[in-house]
Amino acid sequence: MKDFFNVVTIEQALAFRSEFSKMKIETIPLMDAFERVLAEPVTATENLPDFRRSIMDGYAVCAASTFGATEGNPAFLAIKGTAHMGETPGFTVGIGEACRISTGGMLPDGADSVVMIEHTEAMDTSTIEIYRSAAPGQHVIETGEDFFKDDSLLPEGRRLRAQEIGLLAAFGKNTLKVYRKPVVAIISTGDEVVPITETPAPGKIRDINTYSLSSMVKACGAIPVSFGIIPDNSENLNQTLSLALKTSDMAMISGGSSVGVRDVTIDALSSLPEPRILFHGISISPGKPTILAISQNKALWGLPGHVVSAMVVFLKIVKPFIEHISGIKDHPFQTIRVPARLSRNLSSAQGRVDYVRVKLRQMNGNLLAEPVLGKSGLINTMVKADGLIEIGLNVEGLVQGEAVEVELFG
Amino acid sequence: MKDFFNVVTIEQALAFRSEFSKMKIETIPLMDAFERVLAEPVTATENLPDFRRSIMDGYAVCAASTFGATEGNPAFLAIKGTAHMGETPGFTVGIGEACRISTGGMLPDGADSVVMIEHTEAMDTSTIEIYRSAAPGQHVIETGEDFFKDDSLLPEGRRLRAQEIGLLAAFGKNTLKVYRKPVVAIISTGDEVVPITETPAPGKIRDINTYSLSSMVKACGAIPVSFGIIPDNSENLNQTLSLALKTSDMAMISGGSSVGVRDVTIDALSSLPEPRILFHGISISPGKPTILAISQNKALWGLPGHVVSAMVVFLKIVKPFIEHISGIKDHPFQTIRVPARLSRNLSSAQGRVDYVRVKLRQMNGNLLAEPVLGKSGLINTMVKADGLIEIGLNVEGLVQGEAVEVELFG
Numbered sequence: 001m002k003d004f005f006n007v008v009t010i011e012q013a014l015a016f017r018s019e020f021s022k023m024k025i026e027t028i029p030l031m032d033a034f035e036r037v038l039a040e041p042v043t044a045t046e047n048l049p050d051f052r053r054s055i056m057d058g059y060a061v062c063a064a065s066t067f068g069a070t071e072g073n074p075a076f077l078a079i080k081g082t083a084h085m086g087e088t089p090g091f092t093v094g095i096g097e098a099c100r101i102s103t104g105g106m107l108p109d110g111a112d113s114v115v116m117i118e119h120t121e122a123m124d125t126s127t128i129e130i131y132r133s134a135a136p137g138q139h140v141i142e143t144g145e146d147f148f149k150d151d152s153l154l155p156e157g158r159r160l161r162a163q164e165i166g167l168l169a170a171f172g173k174n175t176l177k178v179y180r181k182p183v184v185a186i187i188s189t190g191d192e193v194v195p196i197t198e199t200p201a202p203g204k205i206r207d208i209n210t211y212s213l214s215s216m217v218k219a220c221g222a223i224p225v226s227f228g229i230i231p232d233n234s235e236n237l238n239q240t241l242s243l244a245l246k247t248s249d250m251a252m253i254s255g256g257s258s259v260g261v262r263d264v265t266i267d268a269l270s271s272l273p274e275p276r277i278l279f280h281g282i283s284i285s286p287g288k289p290t291i292l293a294i295s296q297n298k299a300l301w302g303l304p305g306h307v308v309s310a311m312v313v314f315l316k317i318v319k320p321f322i323e324h325i326s327g328i329k330d331h332p333f334q335t336i337r338v339p340a341r342l343s344r345n346l347s348s349a350q351g352r353v354d355y356v357r358v359k360l361r362q363m364n365g366n367l368l369a370e371p372v373l374g375k376s377g378l379i380n381t382m383v384k385a386d387g388l389i390e391i392g393l394n395v396e397g398l399v400q401g402e403a404v405e406v407e408l409f410g
Numbered sequence: 411m412k413d414f415f416n417v418v419t420i421e422q423a424l425a426f427r428s429e430f431s432k433m434k435i436e437t438i439p440l441m442d443a444f445e446r447v448l449a450e451p452v453t454a455t456e457n458l459p460d461f462r463r464s465i466m467d468g469y470a471v472c473a474a475s476t477f478g479a480t481e482g483n484p485a486f487l488a489i490k491g492t493a494h495m496g497e498t499p500g501f502t503v504g505i506g507e508a509c510r511i512s513t514g515g516m517l518p519d520g521a522d523s524v525v526m527i528e529h530t531e532a533m534d535t536s537t538i539e540i541y542r543s544a545a546p547g548q549h550v551i552e553t554g555e556d557f558f559k560d561d562s563l564l565p566e567g568r569r570l571r572a573q574e575i576g577l578l579a580a581f582g583k584n585t586l587k588v589y590r591k592p593v594v595a596i597i598s599t600g601d602e603v604v605p606i607t608e609t610p611a612p613g614k615i616r617d618i619n620t621y622s623l624s625s626m627v628k629a630c631g632a633i634p635v636s637f638g639i640i641p642d643n644s645e646n647l648n649q650t651l652s653l654a655l656k657t658s659d660m661a662m663i664s665g666g667s668s669v670g671v672r673d674v675t676i677d678a679l680s681s682l683p684e685p686r687i688l689f690h691g692i693s694i695s696p697g698k699p700t701i702l703a704i705s706q707n708k709a710l711w712g713l714p715g716h717v718v719s720a721m722v723v724f725l726k727i728v729k730p731f732i733e734h735i736s737g738i739k740d741h742p743f744q745t746i747r748v749p750a751r752l753s754r755n756l757s758s759a760q761g762r763v764d765y766v767r768v769k770l771r772q773m774n775g776n777l778l779a780e781p782v783l784g785k786s787g788l789i790n791t792m793v794k795a796d797g798l799i800e801i802g803l804n805v806e807g808l809v810q811g812e813a814v815e816v817e818l819f820g
Contacts (some may be wrong), residue, residue, distance in 0.1 A: 030606070031636075034625040048789075051612055055716065055787050085642065086602035088612045102670060104602050104715060106613035146788045154793075161819055162629065163792035166622030166717055169606045170615075170789060192496035192514050196440070196579045202461055202498045203516035205580075212576030215444040219572065226441070232495065260512060305514060306465065307576055338748055339777070365813075367749070377465050377514075378556045379458075379580060382573035383564075403775075409571055 007281035009393065010353055013292070013317055016278045017324040021297055023180040023249065030168055035221055036178040037327045038158045044151040047144035048170055052107040054083075056139040059098040059120060059128060060111035063136040074129035083108060098128055107140060114139035157329030179327035182222040185244035185251035186213050188229040189237065189261055190305060195229060208307045208379060209254040216314050220322045232261050237268040241300065245272055249325060250298055252318065255305040262289060265302040269293040272300070283352040283393065286376035287313035308376035312355050312388065315407075337405040338387070340367035347397040357385035358406055369406050385409070417691035419803065420763055423702070423727055426688045427734040431707055433589040433659065440578055445631055446588040447737040448568045454561040457554035458580055462517040464493075466549040469508040469530060469538060470521035473546040484539035493518060508538055517550060524549035567739030589737035592632040595654035595661035596623050598639040599647065599671055600715060605639060618717050618789060619664040626724050630732045642671050647678040651710065655682055659735060660708055662728065665715040672699060675712040679703040682710070693762040693803065696786035697723035718786035722765050722798065725817075747815040748797070750777035757807040767795035768816055779816050795819070
């Protein structure tokens with residue numbers, strides 16, 4: 001039994017992230033910043049809101065003017081004026097007085113609460129009846145209630161969702177510093193692989209990996225660049241890899257699972273400036289024959305050729321490296337893991353982590369994870385599946401009904 | 411107590427989706443099709459693979475030649491030749507014979523299985539020892555094992571993940587029909603709203619909704635077009651809405667929560683060609699004062715002005731309409747709901763569905779959903795939250811420890 005591999009665990013593999021620097025920083029308009037990664041911490045430059053706002057249509061009052069008011073025993077208040085939207089009311093409201101106000105309007109001085117219009121009745125143009133007591137602060141957003149000046153708003157490394165974009169708009173961050181998107185080169189190899197526009201001759205197969213891996217790179221917020229299919233010989237691969245290293249921030253060679261191609265891949269990686277092979281094999285299944293090299297601070301991957309293996313290695317290993325250089329700090333719910341129950345027994349070899357494709361099904365309010373079994377060369381198993389479950393390094397298997405966490409595909 | 415609303419339930423609101431047609435179809439390159447929606451069913455035009463492939467490096471054999479082989483009692487086989495990658499082997503393999511083969515190589519006629527190289531030893535250039543029995547079909551992908559010719563591959567209406575893109579590559583679908591991306595117009599209103607580049611005068615506030623809603627439109631795979639901030643008067647809004655209707659597939663007016671602005675919004679919607687107000691108010695909180703109108707087969711929304719209300723209404727109501735016109739068919743795990751336990755009691759009014767922002771926390775292997783309470787005008791509550799839980803129409807509240815489903819923010 002030959003050992004082709006210098007095998008690392010998944011934790012050891014992921015620890016090599018620290019060898020790689022983050023992307024450079026660029027300044028972009030806020031309107032383009034959705035899903036980008038913030039490269040600077042952001043602090044509140046003012047109070048939000050910077051004045052007391054009504055959150056209802058009605059009347060701004062002193063709460064004390066309304067204490068004890070009911071439908072049978074209303075409070076009568078004199079209308080002092082109207083708080084026009086976007087303007088400072090030019091008067092104050094005292095006991096026994098009220099000010100017409102709309103949602104979003106600024107409370108006049110003296111008023112401390114708002115009575116909803118539904119709980120009032122206009123007697124004439126200058127007097128209203130109020131049917132309910134207002135508590136101080138009722139239906140009002142206080143100055144700084146959302147954020148106070150100098151509050152920390154967002155840390156560096158946060159990937160921006162819609163609400164973070166809204167938050168930055170609230171503070172007038174019209175442009176902001178983000179990390180550049182990594183450019184990831186994708187190189188297919190294999191004498192049996194033909195472009196998808198060709199009808200494969202007997203023994204040949206179309207290039208799936210360029211397409212599935214490009215999509216996964218996009219899903220990470222990075223930019224895929226396809227270098228096409230490179231014949232299985234060192235010279236071609238050396239040249240292409242050298243070009244990829246110049247023009248990209250990371251490169252992936254897929255298709256080199258057979259021993260011969262793996263050797264060519266290793267040769268090509270070794271031909272780069274100051275190369276180091278960081279590992280050669282990971283104790284996972286599928287995906288064991290994965291290679292990671294570094295040259296000029298860039299990660300260069302030799303991925304397995306089987307379609308499922310390449311995708312699983314991408315999700316579990318390559319993606320965390322892309323996120324690392326993208327500047328994303330760990331965020332607990334960025335990768336979504338859904339608790340479910342396993343539908344059947346699953347065996348597993350000790351000494352490796354197994355990733356099993358599963359389909360999810362609702363059952364009695366719980367989720368059932370049904371393994372989609374099949375060889376890692378079969379893409380139908382990925383198309384049928386909703387996500388992956390993990391069987392740990394030293395676990396012999398999982399039993400039916402056992403609790404599992406399903407990492408959903410994007 | 412005045413009733414401003416003609417209120418529908420959330421189910422009634424969503425049922426109005428059937429009033430709107432799907433987007434037109436366009437043909438695009440596969441490389442651009444990630445996350446697009448397929449507008450045609452796709453069928454297998456050939457077997458995948460179209461030949462018997464090895465999934466290991468080793469020797470293709472007749473399994474019967476190896477029966478009973480062990481390390482102590484190996485089988486001796488004559489090497490007939492090599493299956494070169496991407497080529498049809500020009501010979502057959504019989505009993506007592508073997509063929510060198512790499513991962514992905516085509517099996518020669520006669521061979522029915524592959525013995526891994528690790529379980530063999532070359533005696534000389536023409537003979538190998540085999541140490542394990544092979545079962546027929548072992549380490550082989552049969553012709554059509556992934557898909558048979560004429561198998562249904564993907565239905566119309568499927569949003570394409572990385573694996574679907576790979577699948578389409580496997581069958582040479584270099585271009586494909588997808589639904590066009592909807593263009594969604596975003597109009598902000600309110601005399602108190604200023605562009606984010608301005609420092610708000612007292613009583614004014616920056617335009618958050620244009621930014622948060624644009625991001626959410628992008629997250630749906632649609633294209634946002636901002637029409638800026640339109641003053642609160644009918645003429646301006648009529649003109650802008652009329653332009654939006656001509657150039658977009660859907661329009662949203664946000665900020666019209668106060669009675670006056672709501673009236674102006676209704677007036678503007680009514681000024682469009684053959685307008686119909688489909689509903690005016692939904693029994694949800696936050697988000698009750700939502701308006702949906704139709705004109706020329708396009709949906710026109712009056713969204714509440716509060717930042718949180720606008721985002722919740724977008725996620726729960728507008729997004730399903732965008733998905734509908736985008737051609738997306740229901741897919742169980744497209745919207746991700748994570749089971750969790752509630753961290754505290756929550757009360758709720760009957761007769762409406764409440765959406766409560768929650769933060770998720772891992773606790774003893776389970777997820778705890780902690781409500782992020784706060785007024786719907788406060789964006790900090792959305793920034794702190796990971797998702798939403800729902801309290802049903804006729805539920806008075808939820809108790810601590812109760813099982814809830816959290817719909818995660820994208």
